[in-house]
Amino acid sequence: MATPTAFNAHIVGIPHIPSITQVNVRTGPALNRKLVFRVDVGTRNLHVSEIQEDAEQRQLNGKTFHWFRLMFPDGRTGWVRDDLISLTGDGTSFGYINILQETLAFNLHRSAVTETPVTENEIDDKKEQDGVGEAMTPEDVRRTEEHRIVEIPTEEEEGPAFAECRMPGGVNMRSGPGTNNTIIGRFVHLHVAEILQSSDSQSGDPLKWIRVRYQSREDGWVRIDFFRLSGKFSRFGVGSEDLYPSPAPQSHWSRDFDPTGSYLNFPHDGWDKAGVTGAPILGGTKGGLVVHTAFCDFCGSQGLSVEQKGLRVGSSQVFVPGWNFGYGHFVIVRYTNDLLPESTRNQLAEIGREGQHLFVMYAHLHNIMVTNGQVLRSNQQIGTMGNSGNSTGTHLHLEVRAGESPTFSHWAALRSGLLSPEILFLR
Known part of the structure; x- marks a missing residue:
């Protein structure tokens, strides 16, 4: 019988972001565990000693992350998340298959296992493994280049933050934070760059520049x-990492929140995210409850706009029940306070709305894919992007209102609780 191939992990980082050249290694299976060192992308053939589900139950697209305890060339061990590594070899004793072709760990299915195996060598070294990163000696911090490990100088140091351009055609780069500064280059659509600094605008608009x-x-x-952020960006004052991702992942920026019209020159009670008809619109990370769905009678099953019916956008003929008062086809989802990110709950408390719940309208849809009273799964699709109602092009209108009661009566009753979507969502 052939000897099974060793089960090894390889550090791959995030392939579509080549500027990420190292990944973090932690003392346990979660982002809230101490970061003890970084390892270079490209480090290979790392022995797998243990696998656990994410201790905070963090997910991507409804799938919970797993963390791998790996042994590094200098003898230390530490935990790395499965979206940053690939696997090869016989993983059957850990609940995986015999992996003949190198595969991203996150993309693999893991069956339930009753016990994680431990080899004799691991038993001999268990004392040292259990203490990794907790009591570092001066010798621990002197690592040679051949080991491909770079020590982190302090526990508090943050990882890098990145910005991905979401505007088709790209955007201008300027010499300073504002449109009154000189154009010095062009940032290409879907390219990614590391964030170095943030600032308020020097040209009067209320948005941050990076x-x-x-x-x-x-x-x-x-x-x-114009950008979608990833990594450790909260220290730049441009949002928190725990916020819900954009409900329109295949979108780009169109229009900001400006309820008084001081910036856009007309009132706008939410965010607009532009895209193509039929693009998916997703609910929140921790699920939610559909409290209202509204089919627009004048829009019909084709999801027509007022312009397609020969009316002028914003005219008095539009804000009537047949057009759903301009919103077209829409869905309202309630996110109770316990489902909200910690940073959202903190912001609510700061503005005198501690413990309140958020109600989110997803408007101008092409199709509605949920029903009233439906309990949503994590990131469940609730509809598709459209151009229905008072609209000049395909987009999602995202509107957020807070309320003391979890019971929904009607949208207008929540008007006093109008908030910018940035309290809950990443751009």
């Missing part, structure tokens, strides 16, 4: 609303 490291430059500034 300075990025892009194409060998470190002096380019871009406006935050």
Whole structure:
């Protein structure tokens, strides 16, 4: 009988973001565990000693992350998440298959296992493994380049933050944070750069600007609303990592929140995210309850806009029940306070709304895919992006209102609780 191939992990980082050259290694299976060192992308053939589900139950697209306890070339061990590593070899004793072709760990299915195996060598070293990162000696911090490990100087140090351009055609980079500064380059659509700094605008708009490291430059500034952020960006004051991701993942920025019209020159009670008809619209990370669905009679099953019916956008003929008062086809989802991110709950408390619940309208849909009273799964699709109602092009209108009671009566009753979607969502 052939000897099973060793079950090994390989550090791959995030392949579509080549600027990520190292990944974090932690003392346990969660992002809230101490970060003890970084390892270079490309480090290979790391022995797997243990696998656990994410201790915080963090998920991506409804699937819970797993963490791998790996042995590194210098003898230390630490935990790395499965979206940053690939696997090869016989993983059957850990609940995986015999992996003949190198595969991203997150993409593999893991069956339930009753006990994680431990080899004789691991038993000999168990005392040292259990203490990894907790009591570091001076010798621990002196690692040679051949080990491909870079020590983190302090426990508090943050990882990098990244910005991905979501605007078709790209955006201008400027010499300073505002449109009154000189254009010095162009940031290409879907390219990614590291965030170096943030600032308020120097040109009067209320949006943040970020300075990025892009194409060998470190002096380019871009406006935050044209970008999707990842990594450790909260220290720049541009949102929190625990917020819900964009409910329209295949979208780009269109229009900001401006209920008084001071910035856009007309009132706008939410965010607009533009895209293509039929693109998925998703509910929140922890589920929610559909409290209202509204089919627009004048829009019909084709999801027509007022312009397609020969009416002028914003005219008095539009804000009537047949057009759902301009919103077209829409869905309202309730997210009770216990489902909200911690940073959202903290923001609510800061503005005198501690313990309140959020109600979110997803408007101008093409199709509605949920029903009243339906309990949503994590990131469940609730509809598709459309152009129905008072609309000039395909987009999602996202509107957020807070309420003391979890019981929904009607949208207008929540008007006093109108909030910017940034309290709950990443751009």
